[in-house]
Amino acid sequence: MKPRSLVHAALARPMTRALLLVMAALGCWYAWSPGTSFGLGGVLGGWRHASVHLLDAGLVPVALASALMGSTFRERRVDEAVRMAGVARSTLVSSVVTAGAVLGLIVLAAFGAGCAIGGMVRAMANGGSWWADAGAVGPPVRALVVDLRLALAIALAGGLAALVGWLAGRDDIAAVIVVGFTAPYLEQGAALVVRVPAVVGVLSRSPVGALRAVTLANGGLAAPGFERPASVGLSALVLAVWILLGVMVALPRARSGTVATRSRSTPRRTSIATMGGASVAVVSLVVIVLVASTMTFGALASPAIARGLPWRWQRSWRDAHRAGWASDQVVDRALDDLRAGGDVDAALVNRSQAISPEVADAVRRASRVERQPVSSMRAPDLVEVRLDFDEPITSGVTAFTVYGLRVALVTGPDGHWRVDGVEGPVAVQGHVRGGGS
Amino acid sequence: MTRLLTRRCGPGTVAPRGDRSGPFPEIWSRIHPLERFGSRFGSSWPVVRRALRLPSRRARRWWIAAAGAWVAGALGGVAPAAFVGDPSPGLAASAVLGLVTVAFLSPLLVTPVMATLIADDDRTQLASALHTAGVNAPVRLVARTVTTAEASLALLTVGALAGVVSGLGSGLRSSDGFASGLRSAPALSGVVAAATVLVVGWVLAVLVATAAVTPVRSLLVLVVSFLVTGVVASFVYFVPALRPVFWCMPWAALWPFDVESFSSAQFAASIPVVVRLASGGAWLAILAGLALRRLVVDPYPTATEPGAGRRSSRDQ
Amino acid sequence: MTTETTATTDEVDTTSETMLRVEGMRIATRRRSIGPFDLRVSAGELVGLVGPNGSGKTTLLRLALGLDPATTGSSRVHGRPVDPWHPPHRVGAVFEADGWLPWLSGRDNLTIFAEVHGVDGVTVDAQLDDVGLTPAADQAVRQYSRGMRQRLAIARAQLHSPPLLILDEPTVALDPAATGWLVEVLADHVESGGAAVIASHDDAFLGALDARRVAVEHGRCG
Numbered sequence: 012m013k014p015r016s017l018v019h020a021a022l023a024r025p026m027t028r029a030l031l032l033v034m035a036a037l038g039c040w041y042a043w044s045p046g047t048s049f050g051l052g053g054v055l056g057g058w059r060h061a062s063v064h065l066l067d068a069g070l071v072p073v074a075l076a077s078a079l080m081g082s083t084f085r086e087r088r089v090d091e092a093v094r095m096a097g098v099a100r101s102t103l104v105s106s107v108v109t110a111g112a113v114l115g116l117i118v119l120a121a122f123g124a125g126c127a128i129g130g131m132v133r134a135m136a137n138g139g140s141w142w143a144d145a146g147a148v149g150p151p152v153r154a155l156v157v158d159l160r161l162a163l164a165i166a167l168a169g170g171l172a173a174l175v176g177w178l179a180g181r182d183d184i185a186a187v188i189v190v191g192f193t194a195p196y197l198e199q200g201a202a203l204v205v206r207v208p209a210v211v212g213v214l215s216r217s218p219v220g221a222l223r224a225v226t227l228a229n230g231g232l233a234a235p236g237f238e239r240p241a242s243v244g245l246s247a248l249v250l251a252v253w254i255l256l257g258v259m260v261a262l263p264r265a266r267s268g269t270v271a272t273r274s275r276s277t278p279r280r281t282s283i284a285t286m287g288g289a290s291v292a293v294v295s296l297v298v299i300v301l302v303a304s305t306m307t308f309g310a311l312a313s314p315a316i317a318r319g320l321p322w323r324w325q326r327s328w329r330d331a332h333r334a335g336w337a338s339d340q341v342v343d344r345a346l347d348d349l350r351a352g353g354d355v356d357a358a359l360v361n362r363s364q365a366i367s368p369e370v371a372d373a374v375r376r377a378s379r380v381e382r383q384p385v386s387s388m389r390a391p392d393l394v395e396v397r398l399d400f401d402e403p404i405t406s407g408v409t410a411f412t413v414y415g416l417r418v419a420l421v422t423g424p425d426g427h428w429r430v431d432g433v434e435g436p437v438a439v440q441g442h443v444r445g446g447g448s
Numbered sequence: 449m450t451r452l453l454t455r456r457c458g459p460g461t462v463a464p465r466g467d468r469s470g471p472f473p474e475i476w477s478r479i480h481p482l483e484r485f486g487s488r489f490g491s492s493w494p495v496v497r498r499a500l501r502l503p504s505r506r507a508r509r510w511w512i513a514a515a516g517a518w519v520a521g522a523l524g525g526v527a528p529a530a531f532v533g534d535p536s537p538g539l540a541a542s543a544v545l546g547l548v549t550v551a552f553l554s555p556l557l558v559t560p561v562m563a564t565l566i567a568d569d570d571r572t573q574l575a576s577a578l579h580t581a582g583v584n585a586p587v588r589l590v591a592r593t594v595t596t597a598e599a600s601l602a603l604l605t606v607g608a609l610a611g612v613v614s615g616l617g618s619g620l621r622s623s624d625g626f627a628s629g630l631r632s633a634p635a636l637s638g639v640v641a642a643a644t645v646l647v648v649g650w651v652l653a654v655l656v657a658t659a660a661v662t663p664v665r666s667l668l669v670l671v672v673s674f675l676v677t678g679v680v681a682s683f684v685y686f687v688p689a690l691r692p693v694f695w696c697m698p699w700a701a702l703w704p705f706d707v708e709s710f711s712s713a714q715f716a717a718s719i720p721v722v723v724r725l726a727s728g729g730a731w732l733a734i735l736a737g738l739a740l741r742r743l744v745v746d747p748y749p750t751a752t753e754p755g756a757g758r759r760s761s762r763d764q
Numbered sequence: 765m766t767t768e769t770t771a772t773t774d775e776v777d778t779t780s781e782t783m784l785r786v787e788g789m790r791i792a793t794r795r796r797s798i799g800p801f802d803l804r805v806s807a808g809e810l811v812g813l814v815g816p817n818g819s820g821k822t823t824l825l826r827l828a829l830g831l832d833p834a835t836t837g838s839s840r841v842h843g844r845p846v847d848p849w850h851p852p853h854r855v856g857a858v859f860e861a862d863g864w865l866p867w868l869s870g871r872d873n874l875t876i877f878a879e880v881h882g883v884d885g886v887t888v889d890a891q892l893d894d895v896g897l898t899p900a901a902d903q904a905v906r907q908y909s910r911g912m913r914q915r916l917a918i919a920r921a922q923l924h925s926p927p928l929l930i931l932d933e934p935t936v937a938l939d940p941a942a943t944g945w946l947v948e949v950l951a952d953h954v955e956s957g958g959a960a961v962i963a964s965h966d967d968a969f970l971g972a973l974d975a976r977r978v979a980v981e982h983g984r985c986g
Binding site for chain 3: 507508573577579583
Binding site: 026029030033037040068075079182183184187190197198302305306308309310312313314316317320326328329386 | 522533610663675
């Protein structure tokens, strides 16, 4: 059986067509999305923007299409019929893998077409270049090299997925496996899993992680810290091992000459009660390993994760907040003291000159005082305050209505935050008297 | 039983009707007395529910979900200490946290398994077989949903167990000291929200399975909807005008990444409760409409691709 | 192009109880219409549906049992109307498609239907024994051969002692011994007041049953 026949059969399937449509829509979406700067040039894959997404969001449809092609072949027992015609299993497997690679390239072409359409629409709507905006495209040769590398990666992904589908032998199982493998490499997925170092290690060494690392020459994940350039030697080795393992798993079944997964000679064990001593031992071992590893995770990984958390989720911040001495709370109390007309409570400041008289005066005179919300604070030690004045403060020909303060804070040994200094007030918004803002 | 054994399907030949003799007619009448015809009809859903309980529990794909539930429960069991800087949870709290985490993740862990199990009834033609046994499609779907939902509750137990084990590990090394109670337990509102998500996951499973017909299409519907929602959410950060579009996405109603509780600004979104309810309700209504339409048009599909059976009969 | 067919049936007018009555049932699509079918089966009657592949035998049986929605016409089983929303009662059916959960054992699969029919486990075991599947009762159905699955389907059809049996190609994959056994079972069933409709290409099988033959050709009963 020729790979071409398999590809034709796959393309006739409504589900594959739906995936092609999804891929074209994805390409269209990315070409239209912010940051892109190409028009019809997107047909080359949108190398400056969209091509990266081809290896995260795009991997899912590519893998699904190829895996379903491989699994259907066995689920409908077409493989057996072909075997009856005297075709060796190794030939079949290689045909399936090749067809998977070709199907991957077809899906890639759909993505490219989507990019071109989206890019063209963007160019027409926004008035950009019909081909590509200036500076968005490097030398044509380099762009083609990038495209070639992407095409090879996608072909490899398609081939691997087809092999996985073949081994799974059922459409739904194949779909679950390939989605499970590819979904963590979405930007969305990576943003979540990157918080767990152990998971990241596994992901970057999985078949898809290694493939991404080799293709993009980075850490393999679509997450900050992993998109820096990195050497690809180890990843290439890991990828090669995965491919070898897949082929090894597929081919011994071919040599046995039996109908895969459908042995009728031995009844399936249906319950633990019917298991032999060896099986009970294996199950017990698995349970012990599971419990031990989970306990170890709880004991070791959870403090490590806690240390790597953003400041808002750090224990010290939580404790300070609970005690009423977090930086936002301290700033609120200091502002309240000033607005009440008095001085700031000495317990709230780290040193006596932390709040200058100019700052105190501006806060008292402001019509409204607004502290920035915690969710927009970049760090716990810097809080910005906005002062609105109904009556503009004039300076020369300019009248200012909004001023800003930047409050710097430090923590003491008790974990309480205290004001260490205030920058400002700095004019933020104003207008020329008699003119515009 | 001795008499029955004489009726066993053993070696024999196709004999002309007139040549047959022996005690079979008499035995047949005794085994299958006509008075019994129609004595019990099994079309009521509690009966069907009892019948489907076993196959709903025995599917091996639950083990895949159980593995996911274990990982989720283990993470959930230490979540307060690991992810939000709270003291290490007590053992009881770890169990609740593991359980709640699995419930919150039910659209990922429970819904796909349930949907494929329900859709399998058409793929394996069990739906047709049950129909000829007097069970119509709505009754079967309700019974199948209830039994698979009951089976999915085992995943909550798995999550709770994993939570206890990881919580034990965390508690033993914690500087806060070991606690066995509800220290750092989720608030009641969190538990209620998790239960709501679980129920929504159940409802989604039956609607998606009915509308999509085959297991693999059900999975694809779920995966594509996850992807589209995530991709659009990630663009709202760059183009705030896309916010209404994001609100119309399939999973916007259950979007978990709130601005106040998630550090990645690209995916954090504040969605008003009213919008969540409206968006979720609209999607449920659309799915219910599609499911109902499929039931009316093709109640017992015989091919794995929806409509293929009809197409083939049309093309005959 | 749409091709319409008309009803051409000559049913035996029987005074005995009518178990199945199909009247003018038809499936119409944009390109073709199948039917209308008319069929009446009374108690004590064996009807053999014969016809070439694709003539509409299975379609007729599916319509009669309400598995497919008919464009026009109606079906009544034991006098009660049947459609996709109102399944039949007191019917045992064997179709070409399996209807098994492959990961469950044969016994467990039958138990599902035993629960539905309110039949106990002893009857399940008796039926398994009846069809010669006791040794394989605890194996997963995915491990069954086609013939074993067919035997299991026959066991399921008889599980609740239905007065009406609908069998679509029941002898497919059955060995001669099992076919002979099935002839005996069906004959006994009819003699004890039941009825059966059998779609089959097995002329010897239908001959042994002495079944009334109804020809189905080009989507209509003849």
